[in-house]
Amino acid sequence: MINQLEDIVNQSYNKLYAYAFRMIGNHHDTEDVLQNAILRACTKIDQFQENSKLLTWLYRIITNECYRFFEKIDKLPLIRITEDLGMSERTFFEDIHYIPEFDDALIMDEMREKCLQAFLKCMPKNQRICFLLKTCLDLKNQEIGEIMDISADNVKVTLFRARKHLKSLFEMRCSLIDPEKPCKCHLWIKFMKDNHLPIPSGYMQPKTELLKQEYFKNLSLLKKIDYLYTVEAKCDRDDFIKNLKKLTEVL
Template identity: 30%
Template sequence: MIAEETLVNLLKQSDTQAKAFETLVDTYKERLYWHIRRIVLNHDDADDVLQNTFIKVYRNIDGFKGDSKLYSWMYRIATNESLSFLKSKSRKLGVNNEELQERMVDNLQADVYFEGDEIQLKLQKAISILPEKQKLVFNMRYYEELKYEEIAEILQLTVGGLKASYHLAIKKLEEFLKED
């Protein structure tokens, strides 16, 4: 695997940019897809957001200063693209965020790409009612197994705040699953 710093340098040079971008996509597409998918829940929507994410990365690579890791920067773009997509979708449908989340979870059963069982559906329903920040932190910590320091870099929040958000999310999920 190519070193991140080398990849960034190759991405910023016109003669090596195309091949370097291909390497970037191959390296990160699966991780970013699942990160996005946990936010937007639908496979087709996740594909669209992933494509938009890579377009933004490609267009803005010259603005990447290296203050964070490349994948943290891309995760931040993917997160922002996902949240913007959801806001746009809720506006188009004329519903608030809670109603949109409910519809998305209900549609999971019909999604041929969703391989979860009844327990996974209950967990997704529980996750969908969490506030946005808690949902992001829970997904990144639980599913993606990212360290708090990595999540802090991606979301540009403090580690202490993230730990509190994760703890609150766990408590709310436990309560929801007990009631259900």
């Protein structure tokens, strides 16, 4: 059974990583959560009941391990800032006069990561889990229900509410979805620079901006959101497996 678990981790590592990252929001804790969850699965493998899939059982362990990192926010940072300044979001961005610099392109994706993570943190916990299990892992409703301990019908309702919630957040302000909306990544960069706020270090995604624009042309809103929620693993899969094997040797 341990060999089967190892095969699953090897085959599904990128999906597992993306799911945990979207639940937690940073790469360092994601690696710790995955490692702890898989070690827990190894030590409790004799408790696995074969009336469910081993992969579904592992997802549930990872979900439970993520719980202690959960964070819920009532307002997006943008809303808090504009309320403090006593102005609308559109006025806030219109007052920032800035032409993007070349270096800004290097940190755009990471800015979007932080923005997307903030949207997720505004969602109720059950909606966030349900949405990510479907989006990151492409699970069936029955499988999601087993992980969350709810019925498949309840999963369907929760997914509908989660997508509606997320869609409204994007449609309300994101210029990446609608160019007419006020919230633009390069203006956020300008605001953070002017106010001496920490700016992401920046990294280049394999997909170029031009390819993204072409990709977005023929996609619906929810497809765009699904695409944006793709995340590249920071920890190389082979290195992760090697480290995990070292730890399991002492169990």
